[in-house]
Amino acid sequence: MTATHTTTVPQATTDAMTSGKGSSTGSGTGSGTGSGTALNGRRPVEMLKRRWPTALAVALVILTTAGGSGEPADTVGAFGDALPLLPLLYVIIHQIGKPRVTWPVLGAGVAVMVALRAQDVVSQPVALVAIALAVLARGAVRGTPHGRASFGVQAAGAFAFGALALVGLAVDPDLGRYLVAAGWFFHGVWDFVHLRLDKVVARSFAEWCGVVDVLVAVHLLFLL
Secondary structure (H helix, E strand, C coil): CCCCCCCCCCHHHHHHHHHHHHHHHHHHHHHHHHHHHHHHHHHHHHHHHHCHHHHHHHHHHHHHHHCCCCCHHHHHHHHHHHCCHHHHHHHHHHHHCCHHHHHHHHHHHHHHHHHHHCCCCCCHHHHHHHHHHHHHHHHHHHCCCCHHHHHHHHHHHHHHHHHHHHHHHHCCHHHHHHHHHHHHHHHHHHHHHHHHHCCCCCHHHHHHHHHHHHHHHHHHHHHC
16 A cells, blocks of 8 residues: 655645735835835926926016016017117127026116116117117128028027018007017017027027017917
8 A cells, every 4th residue: 555645734824825826915015106206296297397498488577477467569669669678688699609598697687678668868678779780780890600591590690580560560559469478479479499509599589589579479469
């Protein structure tokens, strides 16, 4: 006769093995879910870090348009006065030849605009256009860091946007609104083209300014 031996696994060992398997499965599932939740939570933060110029632009336009007087003529006048500053910044930064100075130049430009509003000798848009022409004249005489072709493009932009601002302020406000809005909108296109090409100004400024310009144009056309 052949003896048959049966090996008996202790119940405690079996329970421990089962418990360990369940713990491993639960831990893996919980860890994966937690990691996915954390990743989803980080996505808006990461997107905000990448698109902070857009977020800043939206906030600025909301604050600016919410605090207006509500009179269409006043709003058109305010945005028409500010429009020549946009091409002026490009002209100055183009002549400096260093995109990293974009934001400091913007700060200086805003300070000049505030100073012009505090006096009654010369109108703000006329003064801004005159400054742009002076910078262009200097560039035509002394040269430009980016070559004549690029200089010509910036000069054309300064003339076009300056003309839209001055004419928009001179005509009836109902018509002027469309001219000033066109100036802001097409300067937004100008910004996005420079953003795409990564030329002249800092990319963050081009994105910020482009969003601001388009939103201002929308406000003038549809929300005013």
